[in-house]
Amino acid sequence: MLAVKTNNPTTLTEEIQIKIREVMEQYPAGKSKSALLPVLHIVQDENAGWLSVEAMEKVAELMGLRPIEVYEVATFYSMYNLKPVGKFLLEVCRTGPCAIMKGEWLIDYLKKKLKIDIGETTVDGVFTLKTVECLGACGYAPMMQIGEYYYEHLNSEEKVDKLLEDFRMKGFNKN
């Protein structure tokens, strides 16, 4: 679902625009559309972790694509967030091998602990809870991804509490 229009045009720094051009130049002449997935990742990271309609239109403009070519891709891949997310996105694996190793418990515990449902953000805007399909960490279950890294063996309340606390502290320190 193509969700949110902010009515504020997305601006990107010169530095980010150079980075985008560099990515586009990695592909053969005339094939720079190939850069669409990596460019959307860059823009999402710059845009507080999600892609607004305006952000996608900016990508289309920079890459010389029609907006629909960007929308159809952004809506296909699950890593692109089409509505605002909290400071930290908790992407918890729900697939079979995790599920049989307390993965379902982990999801329930996070819901209870953060007092939010899947897809929601805590009132302080720090955490968004998202369930994802197999992340390739089956031997280290249960687990979740936060930002760049995986956090594995999250099989007790103590471990989960500590992890959330660490991120909450970092989250507040950043501002």
Add this chain to the structure above:
Amino acid sequence: MGKKILLEHIDKPGIKSYEVYRQNGGYNSVEKALKEMKPSDIVEEVKKSGLRGRGGAGFPAGMKWSFIDKKSGNPRYLVCNADESEPGTFKDRYLMEFIPHLLIEGMITSSIALESNLGFIYIRGEYKWIKKILEQAISEARAAGWLGHNILGTGYSLELVVHPGAGAYICGEETALLESLEGKRGNPRIKPPFPAVKGLYGNPTVVNNVETIATVPWIINNGGDAYAKIGIGRSTGTKLISACGNINKPGVYEIELGLPVEEFLNSDEYCGGVHNGKMLKAVVAGGSSVPILPAELFLKTKKGESRLMSYESLSDGGFESGTMLGSGGFIVYDEDQCIVRNTWNFSRFYHHESCGQCSPCREGTGWMEKVLHNLESGHGKMSDIDLLWDIQKKIDGNTICPLGDAAAWPVASAIRHFREEFEWHIEYTHEAQKRNYGLLKSTKEFFAASVV
């Protein structure tokens, strides 16, 4: 200890770095391939090795290479499939994270064979830190003269690009991967034409799994015949197995093909047995798509022979009583696990991951998920089992790509081997409704036990 090829040097401190990797013979295959061999010789060695695609399908790699169109004069591409997302599979991640130069060396040597000057590593978007590791390895290799223009003064040039996906299981299917690499939705293409003729940008392309490509340097250094002597029968060489589920020692293991499954499961060198002293209930031997087998059929074939970790032995008996080696995603279920709940979970996965092009898959996976959810939660009826059988049969073989088959097989095998468990959910609806996460018994004990 079995033969180690891919993980031979994994325990050497600093093997992740270029210097240590090079000190241990790294990049020798590139030198040999460029200076002593013709591209066709390299293809010939890989053919002789009997190496089969390690992504799951098991198609002979050398043969796949020999199909690439070199006559048209169009640019040729090697694309590494690092979109590892088959549930239960986490072996490519291990290789790329801990010995990244092995893949880079394999990419270079394989590109020489295919006479390709541009290669891509399509890595799943979630492996963000591994993308950086690979990019670092590429820049080290370039600085040392193994990549770029005029490599080793031979006139051969090659560039490698690491390309991230963005969360789509379907992009592990090679034509969906190519669509995605072109900046589009990951909708699989109708074959033929095969990528070897019309692949990336309409040009001849070979798509190989990470593990397949990482095996090439050893074959070039030691010869295809030496590789073919390892393993058993047509299952030559070694295979990485990622073991997970209810076992004592989950992790990634390199095994010589032909190892008895019982040894792999119970030996302390590998899985270390079922955890908490539990009984083995079932095994998914090669990633979520392959048929699940009950303990007795997993350990021994229907003819009563001990099963081995090989393409042939695991598929002995066909789908009636066998399974597949697949991607090497080895998932173990103990006696407390509920097969119906697991099947529902997998169906939900395939429903979520269906690209939506073919109606049997798009509609069928969602339908199976709904019926299985009803059954699992104690709201099913007896006719649902036959309905599920009917739906999976109508998906299997009727879609553009194998995702449809992959969605059908777990359902078919669960009903085939565990029908009584489905019936139990219908006969004892009240019991089914009150179980904790579907566990059959001793929930408290399971949750008290520490994992790893």
